[in-house]
Amino acid sequence: MESKKHQNFNRRHVRESGSARPSLTREGIVRAALKIMDEDGYESLSMRRLGAKLNVDPMAVYYHFPNKSALLDGVVELVMGGIDLSCDDPTQTVEERLCVAAHYYREALLAHPQAVQITAVRSLNTPASLRPVEYLLEILLGTGISHTDSLAFVNIFARFVRGMVLLEIRQMTDTDSLAQEDCTLKSLGDSLPTDEFPLLHKVMENGCFIGEEAEFERGARALIHGLLDEFANKEQAGDQDVK
């Protein structure tokens, strides 16, 4: 059902006539949309503006996408497709491999902070989003962790990375509207009811902040370590499920 008009990634019979008419492609539209977000923020993407950027009537996009929501799904796919875990080195320890994966996962998301913001509110049960998950599953199952535990692990792991990055981006866009030289710190401390948050103030007032990346890496390492610990102990206790 569902009007297969919108299913195909339109390679039409236009292509072989040279590049006479670039016309409109699903991919071209999505890239333009992403570009608008990257440049001016996710909230300034409108169908009308998109049409302008593509030198086309705003409504032309509706031939290729049923609505704006579908277009945004396309943008999400494009961004999530940028996650590349192929640098994985199977000779390393599992812990190390997962840490590296977390690192590149984050890096890919940080390439398009504005677009990542919209993922907070959109479905992530999509091929490009699940490809890294499938890959991580392979690593975990390879170590003898049970199906049940691997699924839990991978869910927790992927949410950790996405959630962490999402909120890092939030903080980013909060603070770079003010003094961005001192990372995230004084900007916050100043606007805070000093007497109700004595500890926060004490802890922030002399460069205690280790930086976003270091913080992420520490968190990732701790989580991975903790999960491996827990599951490793469980498996040797012998409660494997269906192999």
Add this chain to the structure above:
Amino acid sequence: MESKKHQNFNRRHVRESGSARPSLTREGIVRAALKIMDEDGYESLSMRRLGAKLNVDPMAVYYHFPNKSALLDGVVELVMGGIDLSCDDPTQTVEERLCVAAHYYREALLAHPQAVQITAVRSLNTPASLRPVEYLLEILLGTGISHTDSLAFVNIFARFVRGMVLLEIRQMTDTDSLAQEDCTLKSLGDSLPTDEFPLLHKVMENGCFIGEEAEFERGARALIHGLLDEFANKEQAGDQDVK
């Protein structure tokens, strides 16, 4: 500066004349806004609809809030104010106390899933959001963890909880539009390119999913354990910063 008109939480000289005119309160407006979100989703909150719910001209709200964004900040404050960590039991181990805190943190957020969605995209450097953070800091500093490490710990911890819950809510609203009897699983599996995700399919097809709450609790425990491990080792290595 900043027009103190919008600063006070308007207790005006109206109150002592009995409840003759309830008129409009900042709090009343915010509660109404939250209610609309709870009932019909965050995206169906509009100034016009809010006015209707309050039996008032839509523009009346603009006397109490400079714009919709400020109103949403109010909603966020209301929801974050619902986080209550006072059930903390200092006689327990730190690990246990933090796990309990994570549990109630999550619980409070899950009370208003729709409103939590908007926090993904709004500043969280706000009193109600930081109050739990301040409290957690107290726990951590009390164990002798350094300032630097406590700050990192608390940042990671708070982001973990928020991010986790945020993405849990996303998944929730994705899946309850379809078959909601089997938790999160088949609904996903069906719409998935079966051949590209063999492991995901294998792992999901017989009830391997342990449930959202269990998953969260496991993740939280693993993270907390991992962080305590790392920092405990560090402190005894002697690199304390200013006490």
Add this chain to the structure above:
DNA sequence: ACCTGAACACCGTTCAAGT
């Protein structure tokens, strides 16, 4: 098959005006 353009029902916000 692919794009246009007018039209519709909504937004958030401003501002002068009412009480």
Add this chain to the structure above:
DNA sequence: ACCTGAACACCGTTCAAGT
């Protein structure tokens, strides 16, 4: 001090029409 109501500049989307 607090609320109203018209008006403005935007939205996303539908639909009949053009090529």
